[in-house]
Amino acid sequence: xxxxPTPQELIATRPPFPKAHWLDVKPEFAPGCFCYPAxxxxxxxLHMPNPHEWDPAADDWGLPENWEQVLCxxxxxxxxxxxxxxxxxxxxxxxxxxxxxxxxxxxxNDPKNMPVLRAELLRSxxxxxxxxxxxxLGKAVGARSWDKSVVKELFYYAYQCTECRRCSLFCPYGIxxxxxxxxxxELLHEVGLGTHWIMDPVKNCSFTGNHLGIQPxxxxxxxEMLADDCETVTGIRPKTPFNKKNAEILFITPSGxxxxxxxxxxxxxxxxxxxxxxxxxxxxxxxxxxxxxxxFTSFNMAKKLNAKMYAEAERLNVKWILGGECGHMWRVxxxxxxxxxxxxPANMIPPVSPVTGTPFANAASTKMVHIAEFTADLIYHxxxxxxxxxxxxxxxxFHDSCNxxxxxxxxxxxxxxxxxxxxxxxxxxxxxxxxQTFCCGAGSGLNTEEIMELRMRAGMPRGxxxxxxxxxxxxxxxACICAIDRATLPPLANYWAPGxxxxxxxxxxxxxxxxxxxxxxxxxxxxxxxPGVDEDEADGREGGE
Amino acid sequence: MFLSxxxxxxxxxxxxxxSAAGFAPLFGVALPYLAAAVFIVGTVWRMVYWAxxxxxxxxxxxxxxxxxxxxxxxxxxxxxxxQMGVFARMFLEVFLFRSLFRNTQADVRTSLTANxxxxxxxxxxxxxxxxxxxxxxxxxxxFLRHFRFFVEPAPLWVTWLETLDGVMQIGAPRFxxxxxxxxxxxxxxxxxxxxxxxxxxxxxxxDYFPLWLLLGIVCTGICLRYFDKTEIAMVKVxxxxxxxxSPVSAEGIAPLFFVHxxxxxxxxxxxxxxxxxxxAGVFFSPTRNTANDSRRARHINPWNPPKQYFTYAEYEDAxxxxxxxxxxxxxxxxxKAAE
Numbered sequence: 001x002x003x004x005p006t007p008q009e010l011i012a013t014r015p016p017f018p019k020a021h022w023l024d025v026k027p028e029f030a031p032g033c034f035c036y037p038a039x040x041x042x043x044x045x046l047h048m049p050n051p052h053e054w055d056p057a058a059d060d061w062g063l064p065e066n067w068e069q070v071l072c073x074x075x076x077x078x079x080x081x082x083x084x085x086x087x088x089x090x091x092x093x094x095x096x097x098x099x100x101x102x103x104x105x106x107x108x109n110d111p112k113n114m115p116v117l118r119a120e121l122l123r124s125x126x127x128x129x130x131x132x133x134x135x136x137l138g139k140a141v142g143a144r145s146w147d148k149s150v151v152k153e154l155f156y157y158a159y160q161c162t163e164c165r166r167c168s169l170f171c172p173y174g175i176x177x178x179x180x181x182x183x184x185x186e187l188l189h190e191v192g193l194g195t196h197w198i199m200d201p202v203k204n205c206s207f208t209g210n211h212l213g214i215q216p217x218x219x220x221x222x223x224e225m226l227a228d229d230c231e232t233v234t235g236i237r238p239k240t241p242f243n244k245k246n247a248e249i250l251f252i253t254p255s256g257x258x259x260x261x262x263x264x265x266x267x268x269x270x271x272x273x274x275x276x277x278x279x280x281x282x283x284x285x286x287x288x289x290x291x292x293x294x295x296f297t298s299f300n301m302a303k304k305l306n307a308k309m310y311a312e313a314e315r316l317n318v319k320w321i322l323g324g325e326c327g328h329m330w331r332v333x334x335x336x337x338x339x340x341x342x343x344x345p346a347n348m349i350p351p352v353s354p355v356t357g358t359p360f361a362n363a364a365s366t367k368m369v370h371i372a373e374f375t376a377d378l379i380y381h382x383x384x385x386x387x388x389x390x391x392x393x394x395x396x397x398f399h400d401s402c403n404x405x406x407x408x409x410x411x412x413x414x415x416x417x418x419x420x421x422x423x424x425x426x427x428x429x430x431x432x433x434x435x436q437t438f439c440c441g442a443g444s445g446l447n448t449e450e451i452m453e454l455r456m457r458a459g460m461p462r463g464x465x466x467x468x469x470x471x472x473x474x475x476x477x478x479a480c481i482c483a484i485d486r487a488t489l490p491p492l493a494n495y496w497a498p499g500x501x502x503x504x505x506x507x508x509x510x511x512x513x514x515x516x517x518x519x520x521x522x523x524x525x526x527x528x529x530x531p532g533v534d535e536d537e538a539d540g541r542e543g544g545e
Numbered sequence: 546m547f548l549s550x551x552x553x554x555x556x557x558x559x560x561x562x563x564s565a566a567g568f569a570p571l572f573g574v575a576l577p578y579l580a581a582a583v584f585i586v587g588t589v590w591r592m593v594y595w596a597x598x599x600x601x602x603x604x605x606x607x608x609x610x611x612x613x614x615x616x617x618x619x620x621x622x623x624x625x626x627x628q629m630g631v632f633a634r635m636f637l638e639v640f641l642f643r644s645l646f647r648n649t650q651a652d653v654r655t656s657l658t659a660n661x662x663x664x665x666x667x668x669x670x671x672x673x674x675x676x677x678x679x680x681x682x683x684x685x686x687x688f689l690r691h692f693r694f695f696v697e698p699a700p701l702w703v704t705w706l707e708t709l710d711g712v713m714q715i716g717a718p719r720f721x722x723x724x725x726x727x728x729x730x731x732x733x734x735x736x737x738x739x740x741x742x743x744x745x746x747x748x749x750x751x752d753y754f755p756l757w758l759l760l761g762i763v764c765t766g767i768c769l770r771y772f773d774k775t776e777i778a779m780v781k782v783x784x785x786x787x788x789x790x791s792p793v794s795a796e797g798i799a800p801l802f803f804v805h806x807x808x809x810x811x812x813x814x815x816x817x818x819x820x821x822x823x824x825a826g827v828f829f830s831p832t833r834n835t836a837n838d839s840r841r842a843r844h845i846n847p848w849n850p851p852k853q854y855f856t857y858a859e860y861e862d863a864x865x866x867x868x869x870x871x872x873x874x875x876x877x878x879x880x881k882a883a884e
Contacts, residue, residue: 080598365839376617410611412610413617416617464657
């Protein structure tokens with residue numbers, strides 16, 4: 001990875017807003033500006049159209065002979081399928097309200113990263129074939145023709161959008177750039193253009209059940225190891241039920257939490273919480289992925305990967321599904337799952353908390369509950385014994401993930417939980433939280449190393465907000481409810497606000513959770529000593545990763 | 546920008562010359578009929594075009610807390626889960642431009658004292674909201690005031706409107722505030738496209754043309770009322786003739802009136818083929834007009850493709866031995882599966 005400029009340099013080196021017209025400027029495919037392309041074998045395995053080897057930095061992208069026809073037909077088909085697309089192509093008045101709402105624009109100052117121009121890249125093509133004035137007057141009314149440089153441009157900017165939907169909140173007509181980006185990515189896939197960082201997880205998820213390609217036996221072993229770590233910290237080894245038939249609840253969370261630091265501590269948090277509640281639940285190695293990189297590929301791929309959840313719920317004969325902390329996973333579950341793969345199997349019933357008896361009426365049809373909803377309900381009914389004092393060494397803030405915020409409205413449940421398990425909670429500035437939250441800069445499959453500087457630029461608004469509360473209120477911790485955040489926010493925090501650690505919500509829950517029969521807690525789930533705990537016998541730092 | 550200004554001037558000039566040369570019925574009767582027909586048919590055609598594509602997914606942009614647990618307060622309007630809530634959200638969107646009201650301006654700085662380093666500052670920025678709202682409402686009121694010309698006798702509500710509009714009691718004929726504000730709002734909307742670099746970058750002929758057209762309509766309208774005063778009684782007789790499908794002679798009416806009518810006709814003709822359809826389109830926007838209830842109620846996608854996925858049976862076939870080794874429960878034990 002190339003050396004990053006300092007934050008000051010990064011801001012100072014943002015190019016000035018160009019004078020030239022955007023149609024006359026083409027993006028330069030310099031290293032660090034694009035994600036690596038998907039491998040041919042991967043695309044073949046997934047039966048994606050036109051799989052081929054290509055290099056974004058090369059002149060020739062190896063598009064199929066009839067590429068223009070393919071793209072025009074695919075575009076026309078999408079227009080027939082999505083009213084949103086027709087509408088968003090037609091009704092934008094270019095008022096510019098969206099411009100500085102985009103973290104990519106703020107970070108790069110590239111005009112085509114203004115949501116209005118990102119959409120205009122496609123809209124200009126729409127005008128030529130689908131509007132009367134465009135057909136007659138062409139370029140004079142902003143229509144343009146397809147050519148290979150346009151395809152490159154679409155690729156460049158479709159993968160500099162994290163589908164966070166912040167612009168759609170501010171748009172007077174609710175034009176949703178995520179919808180446009182998703183469809184542009186679909187179009188590009190029609191001619192065999194995709195990125196490795198997205199398609200590799202898609203392939204893995206297809207064939208092994210999770211993005212990381214962890215095979216069932218390894219998955220079990222890793223979770224067993226995490227249970228061992230739980231025992232080291234608490235003296236209690238939580239149950240690790242797998243593929244258990246007739247359990248009440250199937251628990252599905254992003255596989256990143258099984259594999260990657262600091263997500264693993266969140267996963268340990270789940271294990272401990274469920275153990276303490278004596279929950280009748282099971283994990284699945286087959287449906288071992290909550291996330292859905294298919295949703296960064298195409299609607300059909302999202303449907304395909306999502307289908308496993310209901311299939312496994314049916315096979316295991318569970319009553320309902322509990323979902324872990326994840327961002328885009330919840331966009332898919334909340335807005336797409338029931339439509340894609342519903343109705344839920346007949347064995348499932350509208351979810352009811354077995355601990356409090358609370359019916360989750362808002363999930364009556366999908367029969368899938370978010371863990372923050374589940375835990376907030378537990379805390380409200382005093383079902384958890386908590387010692388928030390154990391988290392007193394942290395002053396935490398909370399990062400709202402884009403998808404639960406603007407695609408679901410899950411804002412206060414995690415805060416309710418967080419405030420119950422942490423005594424020191426500070427909000428970031430109001431224009432950067434809740435429905436106005438800023439993306440981590442690397443969502444929607446952009447969390448790859450090769451574009452690290454771009455990620456830091458896109459993450460600038462979030463990083464600046466974090467730095468603000470760090471400097472003003474001594475915040476040293478940021479909680480989040482997204483597995484991609486847990487992977488992307490640590491480098492972001494390290495860059496923009498060094499000294500702030502990042503964790504999932506349920507890591508903090510388990511740290512504060514007073515469990516029946518536990519040993520005296522002298523360390524947290526990361527096996528770091530708790531400050532101010534008198535420990536003669538505890539030998540602190542053994543074991544671990 | 547200049548191209549679209551020239552185009553508007555050209556339309557005006559043609560109308561002027563034409564009506565002065567005796568073609569007034571063409572500009573005052575035929576064109577308005579055509580324009581009204583194109584406007585109505587065209588706008589309906591556009592709405593049908595949109596409606597022909599389904600809304601496969603529920604994709605509201607949630608602008609606040611969802612409905613979930615009893616003790617968590619839902620943002621009933623910004624994150625509606627009922628039709629009533631959606632109605633309220635749409636009402637605020639259409640009548641008060643709710644989303645635009647949120648507008649902020651971000652300012653990125655390399656050094657910010659409060660951050661002890663780089664930072665971004667957000668200012669509330671309501672100018673666009675304010676002038677957009679003024680423009681749309683004044684346009685509506687001016688349009689309603691014109692009913693004085695369409696109905697005989699002038700309806701009482703039009704008289705009230707005029708009294709209210711002229712409440713400042715400036716000049717004679719009484720100065721109508723809405724006309725003045727409309728002009729100022731249009732100039733603001735134009736000025737930001739010209740002077741703001743970002744706006745200049747995204748603006749097309751498609752953006753300048755309707756602005757110039759509207760400016761032309763407003764200016765000719767103001768002229769007709771205050772400066773080049775038209776014989777109102779004659780104009781009314783003429784318009785009544787047109788609206789009642791029995792046109793009368795246009796003899797004696799100033800050409801400027803026909804310029805005004807022609808520009809309005811041009812706007813109506815242009816409307817269905819342009820971004821101006823946002824007036825109808827906003828009602829169709831799925832990120833605003835759908836309820837956030839997609840976990841509670843199932844929504845059907847008419848083109849939902851068949852399910853195709855790597856099934857558990859295929860998965861177990863692929864990993865059976867390894868699964869057996871770690872003691873995972875299996876549908877078929879390895880020895881049985883081998884048979």
